[in-house]
Amino acid sequence: RQRDLPVGWRRIFGVSDVNGLQPSSSDREVEIVELPSPDAFQDDLPLQIVAWVRQYREDLKVSPEALGRLGEIALDRGLDGVAEILPAAVAVADRHLELSDLPQASPQALFIDRALETDDPLGTLERRLLTEVLDRCDWRMQEAADRLGMSRVTLWRKIRDYGIERPSGSEVKR
Structure with a gap:
């Protein structure tokens, strides 16, 4: 039954046919052959x-x-x-x-792939989330903090720690 196998595994059955002779059921040997993953080739x-x-x-x-x-x-x-x-x-x-x-990977999947290549994937994701929420809230700190479920002081600290800067031309909004 195929559903008992791990994902990507297949059962392959074969018998040897030496000189036209089929092995009897008592002669059958089971040999497990490990197929290489795509990485191997x-x-x-x-x-x-x-x-x-x-x-x-x-x-x-x-x-x-x-x-x-x-x-x-x-x-x-x-x-x-x-x-x-x-x-x-x-x-x-x-x-x-x-x-x-070909189907293209979504921008979100590409961003996740790039984040996973960094030394601090979670920090990269958090920095991106903070920047996105701040932009959506037009840099209104209290609104952004509320949407993120944190205090305004915590938001300010994270902005400082990640070195996030307000885009030039945007005014300070509270």
């Missing part, structure tokens, strides 16, 4: 993706940008992630599979 991933695209359409070329994005998807979500989007992408592609034929 990262260097070969572009070749594999192009071959996979050509299974759908032999004449289709793949742009380097699209190939890079498909590789990112494979490393991020596994080959199942590529399998989900590839048929639709190939269907909408003209003569070249372009980056615009």
